Each structure stands twice: as structure tokens, then as C-alpha cells.
Amino acid sequence: MNASQSAGALHPANEALTRNERIVFNLYTISALLVFVLMMLLGLTMRMAQSNWAGVLPNVFYQIMTAHGAGMVGTIGLATSAVMWFFLRKYVKLSLSIFLANYVLFMLGAVALLAAVFIGGYAGAWTFLYPLPQHPMGLWSGNAAALFMLGYLLIGVGFLLFYLDVMRAIIRMYSNLGRALGLQWLFSGDIDKSHPKTVVASTMVAITNSIGILAGAIVLVMCLINIYFPSVALNALLVKNLTYLFGHMFINASIYMGVIAVYELLPRYSGRPYPISRPFLWSWAASLVMVLIVYPHHLMMDYVMPHWMLVMGQIISYCAGLPVFTVTVFGALANIYRSGMRWNMPSRLLVLSMFGWAAGIVPAIIDGTISVNKLMHNTQWVPGHFHFYLLLGVLPMVLALMFHVIGQNAPSRSSDKLSFPLYILGGLIFVFSFLAAGHISTPRRYAVHLPQWLLYDQFGSIGAILLIVAMLVFALHIVVGLLRSPGNGDSAHATG
């Protein structure tokens, strides 16, 4: 290990958790891990049902699908917000109470969602696309749909509180959000190389996801009114626009919060500086705008949409790939190339995360082409690409931080030597079985599959099993590590 990779550099003193911070951080991470495993098991159940390897009634299948979607999207948001909080608190003074309030509201919301689905029978998918929740055909009540929406509102309020606190703290430190984004250096001037990438990314996420969550809240309130006062009819196209603006924004914010782990940790493991640059600032400023206006690529099959919006959806989908490929992934690869990188769980997971993001974006961008979308929209191509960059991209970012925090800096243990490749192998089998099935037009969200689709489902199930075994090993390892006495770099703050 060279000097820059010493324990002090890996775990700087200003990153140590106080006792209270550690409690809240552990609540986030352990809850997220447990829910991830549970939601993966629900996902496996669906793939097994589609494979004809498990008997699941269609109404139960669609309940599971609803819980899996809402659970995974929410939990990846929860876990990546913990990543952002962990690093951002070094640069600005965040409120621990508000971070805890976000967790409490999330849990209350999660209970409401689970009750709506598994007690109330709600199965309107995580997207709650109007007017499906109001048209259950006798399978769930208006109250169950309302409870589901109330759960979302609770979770949204928690995130919004957190983002407001983030923006408050950033403004207090940097005067305004524009300076935190580094807009003053976009065209000229000497960039302050010590300006944290974490602050730039966090500012972008706080702005954009607050807007996304507000769009979601508007839809939810409109739908709640419609449930109890059906005469207050809604415009299905307007609601669809707002719903996808919210959904797209929320999941993208998760990626942008997660990638902070790469910016912060990768240079510590490579031992090479990873400074801020003008292209970096440009990429985040451009992403701030693009992430808000790219959502029409979800509506390409709604031909009544203004066609300029669909053109915008395609072109911005292409443009959104530029910052990923030319700045973040390229920068990460340049950072580790001939760096003398020391391989262990955090560094391996960080590199995997960059691969998953970059490779997963390929089928996503291709599907962002209108003429391709005509053939691939709502086939299994879609879960193929989003599982690619979530499962092999974003989740490894989160896991990298968790392994880093528990002090997994030594060369891999024997269990890691097995679980890490197993995770990649299972993940690749799982996502490629979706993509291959999408290639032969297998629809997504079908409880019952035709015989010609079963082979892909069975491969998908096998991949999911391998992946879940690896995830269980990871989760066990991390939970034990977190519950042990505080690790590296914590001694000064252990009693907080």
C-alpha cells in the first residue's frame, strides 16, 4: 500500500461518524439491505412464475410486481441518499434530525404501501398510471389505492425535507446554488480545484429531484381527489406526463446520488488525484437541464404528444449519454489506468458500478430512438436495460460505500472471492435474459408467458438465484461489520 492509500487517506477524520450519526446511518444501510434482499426475492418469485417453476395466481403476481417496483425504486432512493449524506456532511452542515425524519417518513410510507398491496390487494403497478388505480375491476378498493398514494406522499415529503435541508446547508456555505454548481467557472476563470464534486452533484440532485417529487405530489393529490370525487376527471395525457417526469427524475436522482461514492472513493483506492474540471462542471450543469426534459422518451408511443416533445425526448436521450460516457466513466477509467490500483471489495465494486452504468446505458439509449421504441417499448428490453444499470451500476456504488465504511480495505476474503464474481455472473445472466427476451418481443409485466418465452424466463430465474446468494453474503458481511465496534477512522468520534 502506498502512502496515499494509508488508512488515514482512506478514512479521513472529517468523515468519521459520531455515535448518533452512526445509528442513523446504520438504520439506513441495514434497512436498505434487508429490503433489497426481500425485493430481490419478490423479483425471483415473478421470474419463477413466468418460468412455470412456481404457481402464482395472476392477482398475486401483479401485487408482487407492484410491491417490487415501488420497493426497489424507493429503497434505491433511500440507500443513495445515505451515500450523498455520508459525503456531503463533510462540506456543509446538514441536520441529522431531518435526515432521521426522512427515514421515519420512508418507513411509515413503506408500511402504507405494503398494507395497500398485501392487505388491500392494490396492484396498480409502482407507476400508478391514471386511471388504473381507479379502475380495479373489483380487485381492490378506492381506499387501498388511496393508502398506496398516501404512502408515496409520506416518502416524498421525507425526501423533499431532506433536499430542502441540503439546499439550505449548501446556500449557507456557498452563498447560492449556482456557485455550488460551479457555474461561475463554466466559461472562464481559474477553477478552485478544492471545490468538492460531491457539492456539485448534491446541488444538482436537490434541485432536480425536488422538482420531480413536486410533480409526483401534484399527480398523487389529483388522483386522491379523483378517487373520492370521480366527477373531477383528469386529463390522462397530462397525468402521464407528470407521472413519468416524477418517475424518471426519481430514479435518475438515485444514480446521481450514488455516483458520489465513485467521485469520493475511487481516487483513494487508485492513489491518483481526481480533481474537478471544466468538462465536469459542464456535464453536471447540462445534466441538470437534460434530466428534467428528457422524460418524453417514456411517451414515444403516445402519438398525440406534441411531436417536438418526442423529438426532444430522442435527442436529449442521446445527449444525456455524453456526460456519462465522456466525463464520469471516462474520468473514472483514466483515474485507475496505470494507477497501481489496489483491489479489494470497495474498489472492485466501484469499477463494477462504472461498467454497469456504461454498459446498461447502451440498450437504454438505443431504445430512446423512436423507430426502435416502436418495437421495444414495454417489452422485456426495458427491465433489461434498467436492471443493468441499477443492479450492476447503482447498487454496487451503494455496496462500495458500505464495504468501505466497515473497513473492508484489505485484500479480499475468501467469501468475497466467491460472492463478487457470483454477483456479476448472476447479474449478467439475469439482465441478458431480459434483453434477449425483449429482442424476441416478450412483453414486460405479464403474469403468464407463452411457451416460446419460457427459456429466457428460466435463465433469468437462475441468474436471479445466483445474484441473491451473492447479495445475501454481502448483506450478512456488511450488517455484521456495521454492528461491530466502529471501524477505521472512528475512534475520535466513537462516543460522539
Next chain:
Amino acid sequence: MILQNQIWLLTLTGIGLVSLVFIWIIVQAGKPADSAQVQKTAHTIRRWWFLALVLLGVGVAYATLKPFPIADQNASSPAGQIVDVVGRQWSWTLSQNQIKAGVPVQFNVTSLDVNHGFAIYGPNDLIVTQTQAMPGFTNRLHYTFTQPGKYRVMCLEYCGVAHHGMVTEFEVVGGQP
């Protein structure tokens, strides 16, 4: 080559190239070199890489958007056949079940209740085209069938407990078998 296969090949090539770059970088990562020199070279490569991606994006966008792949929703129809399609939980109603090959057809697609996806599967069980069926709106889908045979309509927008069973068929007649 059918479009699905082209998309598949393009995707595998793209993912394959990304994988090769990562494997090469990972293999090289353990051999330390001067950081300043690496960064300088990387910045030069990045400039060209950025330019290549922009040119690729502009070229592909132009090629795939001209002519625009979606029919003008307001212009009067040039189609020789018009089929009205209504989706509801969980069935399709088509105004006719026989369509002539080689003659442009316009599907006027709407829904009576929730969102549905109107996807047409060809005799080879692959999607040939699709649009959404949305309450309160009518999407006009233009297509010219070239191959006769049985075509299947499946719902591609989740619409409730019998979503997977929302299937109907129509026949394309004439043209080259």
C-alpha cells in the same frame, strides 16, 4: 435483417466494446505510471471521443428522425384502409378483422377505461409496430403490411389482473406469401 436483430446486434456490439475497454483498463490498472502523463493523454483522447460521440449522435438522429417515424396526427389520412380500435379491460374491438396487404392502413386507437398498449405481433411472433390506447385520446397509427397471415394484437401497457390475456387477432390478406 429484421430490425429487432439489427438492434440486438448493435446492443451486443456496444456492450462488447464497453466490456473490452473495461477489461483492458483493469488489466493495466496494476502497473503504475506517471499520473500527469496519463491525465494529459486522457484529456486528448477525451476531446476526440467527445467529438466522435457528437458526430455519431447527430448522424443517427438525422437518419432516424427523417422521415419522422410517427404519422401526422392532424393531417387528413392518405391511408387506403381505416381500422377503428377500442381497448377496454380486458379486450380489443377492431372495426374489421381483415386487412389488405400492400395498402396503407390507419389504426385509430383509443380506450374506454385505462391505458392499454396496442401492439401488433406478426406471424413470426415479433412486434411489427405499436401505439398506446389512452382514454380521451385517439392515436393514429399508420402501417403497410407486406406479409399476409394471422397477426396478433397484445396489450403492452399494464392494465390490471387480466392484462396478459388481452389478446385478439386479425388477418392480412393478399400480397406476397
